[in-house]
Amino acid sequence: MLKEEIIAHWKRLADEKWLTAESLVKSGRRSDGLFFCHLAIECKLKEIIALTNNEEPPRIHNLVVLAETAKLNFDPERRQILNEITTFNIAGRYDDYKDKFYKRATPEYTEKYYNLSKEILSWLSSVK
Numbered sequence: 001m002l003k004e005e006i007i008a009h010w011k012r013l014a015d016e017k018w019l020t021a022e023s024l025v026k027s028g029r030r031s032d033g034l035f036f037c038h039l040a041i042e043c044k045l046k047e048i049i050a051l052t053n054n055e056e057p058p059r060i061h062n063l064v065v066l067a068e069t070a071k072l073n074f075d076p077e078r079r080q081i082l083n084e085i086t087t088f089n090i091a092g093r094y095d096d097y098k099d100k101f102y103k104r105a106t107p108e109y110t111e112k113y114y115n116l117s118k119e120i121l122s123w124l125s126s127v128k
Contacts, residue, residue, distance in 0.1 A: 010047035030110040037117035038088040044124045
C-alpha cells in the first residue's frame, strides 16, 4: 500500500470507530462504547505513525506505546488517561474481563472517559 493509502485507511477507521463509540454510548451500551473509544484513539495514533514515521504502524493496542512510537510529547496526566483507556481494549474483548468492565462502566465513569477520549482525539487531530 502507498503511504497515502495507509494514512487514509487509518483515518477512515478512526472516524468510523468514533461514530460507533458515540452511538453505543448514547444508546446506553457503555462498556461497548468505551471499547470503541479505545479503538478510535488507536486508529488515530496509527494514522499519525503512518504520517510521521513513513511506516506501517505496529500491530499493537497499547496507546502509550503507540503515542511514543508516533513521537508525541505528552504529560504524565495524559499518559495515565491513555493507560486507563488501553484497559478498555482487553476488558472489551475477553469474557472473563467483560463482567468486571461492565460493572466499572457506570454512567459517570463512561461519561468521564467518553469526554476524555473526545479530548484525546481532538489533541491528536491537532498534532499532525
